[in-house]
Amino acid sequence: GAVVSQHPSRVICKSGTSVKIECRSLDFQATTMFWYRQFPKQSLMLMATSNEGSKATYEQGVEKDKFLINHASLTLSTLTVTSAHPEDSSFYICSARVWGAEAFFGQGTRLTVV
Amino acid sequence: QQPVQSPQAVILREGEDAVINCSSSKALYSVHWYRQKHGEAPIFLMILLKGGEQKGHDKISASFNEKKQQSSLYLTASQLSYSGTYFCGTEGTGSSNTGKLIFGQGTTLQVKP
Numbered sequence: 001g002a003v004v005s006q007h008p009s010r011v012i013c014k015s016g017t018s019v020k021i022e023c024r025s026l027d028f029q030a031t032t033m034f035w036y037r038q039f040p041k042q043s044l045m046l047m048a049t050s051n052e053g054s055k056a057t058y059e060q061g062v063e064k065d066k067f068l069i070n071h072a073s074l075t076l077s078t079l080t081v082t083s084a085h086p087e088d089s090s091f092y093i094c095s096a097r098v099w100g101a102e103a104f105f106g107q108g109t110r111l112t113v114v
Numbered sequence: 115q116q117p118v119q120s121p122q123a124v125i126l127r128e129g130e131d132a133v134i135n136c137s138s139s140k141a142l143y144s145v146h147w148y149r150q151k152h153g154e155a156p157i158f159l160m161i162l163l164k165g166g167e168q169k170g171h172d173k174i175s176a177s178f179n180e181k182k183q184q185s186s187l188y189l190t191a192s193q194l195s196y197s198g199t200y201f202c203g204t205e206g207t208g209s210s211n212t213g214k215l216i217f218g219q220g221t222t223l224q225v226k227p
């Protein structure tokens with residue numbers, strides 16, 4: 001299957017700082033990339049849909065000023081958690097897909113805000 | 115709208131079969147099935163695009179009833195490696211379809227020796 005690389009896999013940051021997470025599709029050009037958040041033993045909650053060269057579409061209840069998404073190319077999307085607080089600690093996962101095909105997931109990023 | 119999966123949890127012995135169901139209240143364009151192990155990213159199992167379509171590989175297969183907005187995942191002769199949490203992801207139809215997948219709450223499967 002296709003490869004989606006997410007970096008970093010783990011990050012610990014201080015409260016009030018910002019963290020950037022990268023998501024790259026290594027061997028295909030993704031029509032769309034998605035960002036999910038997952039709490040322990042819970043489902044994948046869609047945060048936003050990201051298309052290259054356009055503004056991300058955020059799901060209801062997701063603060064777009066807090067979770068900044070940039071989709072610079074067909075193979076790269078970034079999520080920046082701004083002014084992070086302990087309640088932002090979670091597992092963040094990106095996925096990439098070509099229209100009509102399956103979605104491939106990155107390895108995920110475990111964010112811990114202390 | 116999040117699809118509903120049932121059952122929430124299943125415990126099996128090696129070699130036994132299991133069925134996981136996924137039901138949506140919205141019209142669906144496709145259903146995707148994934149398995150996730152603890153602390154890891156979800157792994158793609160299969161995608162179903164047409165009504166009544168059935169797919170399978172090895173001992174895992176799935177069906178999709180477009181009219182009922184339901185899909186089922188069939189695991190036969192389960193192996194220890196099948197343990198994990200299974201998620202269905204649904205893609206809606208219409209102009210609001212941006213290709214996004216909305217996932218069910220998950221079904222935890224444990225296969226014991």
